[in-house]
Each structure stands twice: as C-alpha cells, then as structure tokens.
Amino acid sequence: MKTYTGIFFEDVYAVARMIPYGRITTYGAIAAYLSTPKSARMVGWSLNAAKLRSDIPAHRVVNKRGLLTGKIHFESPTTMEELLSSEGVEIVNGQIVAMERYFWDPAIELKLS
DNA sequence: TTTCTGACAACAA
DNA sequence: ATTGTTGCCAGAA
Numbered sequence: 001m002k003t004y005t006g007i008f009f010e011d012v013y014a015v016a017r018m019i020p021y022g023r024i025t026t027y028g029a030i031a032a033y034l035s036t037p038k039s040a041r042m043v044g045w046s047l048n049a050a051k052l053r054s055d056i057p058a059h060r061v062v063n064k065r066g067l068l069t070g071k072i073h074f075e076s077p078t079t080m081e082e083l084l085s086s087e088g089v090e091i092v093n094g095q096i097v098a099m100e101r102y103f104w105d106p107a108i109e110l111k112l113s
Numbered sequence: 114t115t116t117c118t119g120a121c122a123a124c125a126a
Numbered sequence: 127a128t129t130g131t132t133g134c135c136a137g138a139a
Contacts, residue, residue, distance in 0.1 A: 008135060027121050031134085037122085039134040044120030049137085051120095063121060070120030080120095 008034065012046035013053070015106050019060045022087040023104035024096065026064045033106040048073060059083040060104075066096035 011034050019025055027040040036042075043061070050056040051073065059080045063069045071080035071094065081091050090097040 028123095031121080036134065038132090040121040040123095041119065041133085042121090042135050045118090045136070047120060058120080061120075068120090073120060 008042060009046045009049065012043050013050055013056055016047065016050065016056050016058065016061060018106070018110065019057055019104055022089065022102065024060045024062055024089060024099060024102045025104045025106065026062060028064050029105050029107065030061065033110070044070060062096060066099035068094050
C-alpha cells in the first residue's frame with residue numbers, strides 16, 4: 001500500500017523550505033525522509049518544477065557526493081554555486097568541500113520536536 | 114492512452 | 127574500481 005497521491009512534490013517543497021540558511025541536504029536524504037528512498041530522482045524533478053515557484057531554496061540540495069549537479073538548471077551555470085558561496089558554503093570545482101559540516105538530514109533534524 | 118524523460122542512488126557484474 | 131541497469135513518480139508529447 002503506497003498511497004502517494006500526488007503529494008510527493010508538495011512534500012519535497014515542504015522539506016526544502018525547512019533547510020536552514022547555510023546548510024545543504026541531498027536528493028536521497030529527502031527521498032528517504034519521504035519513505036521513498038529510491039525516488040531521489042523525483043526530488044530533483046520536483047525541484048525543477050519548484051524553481052519556477054519562488055520561495056524554495058533549491059540550491060541547497062545537491063547530490064550525495066556534494067556535486068552541484070543541478071546547477072545547469074539555474075539562470076546561469078554559476079548561479080547555484082554563487083548562492084551557496086554567499087551562504088558560506090565552500091565550493092571547489094563544482095563540488096562542496098567537506099559537505100559533512102553543512103549537511104542537514106531531515107530524517108535526523110526533523111525527528112525531534 | 115502509451116511512451117518517454119528527468120537536479121539521483123543503489124546494486125550487479 | 128568502473129560501467130551498466132533498475133527503481134521511483136509525475137508531467138509532457
């Protein structure tokens with residue numbers, strides 16, 4: 001029984017909006033938090049639609065290795081990196097340096113409270 | 114309606 | 127270690 005009746009996008013948006021300033025998370029982490037660990041792909045797809053909306057910090061979502069795979073979907077290929085840099089996230093060659101110290105896992109951070 | 118295609122990630126060989 | 131395949135869901139053609 002997997003009743004996912006089109007809530008997926010909204011869930012992704014909800015989680016993405018909760019990512020704190022200067023922190024990042026991954027597609028897989030969000031997918032896992034939504035109980036669909038194999039649908040990381042959909043998270044990206046959702047964010048693609050989300051970026052047309054306004055208040056969703058899609059730039060704070062990267063792939064598991066810290067690579068900014070989604071940067072090509074922004075206004076310019078450097079927009080995502082610039083946004084993250086402005087939040088204090090160090091990036092070298094399209095990849096976050098030591099992403100562990102910025103990583104924000106919804107499964108952990110949202111467990112409390 | 115059917116088919117294809119995605120900001121990924123886990124697994125098999 | 128690297129390459130190819132598969133799962134996942136929703137939207138566009």
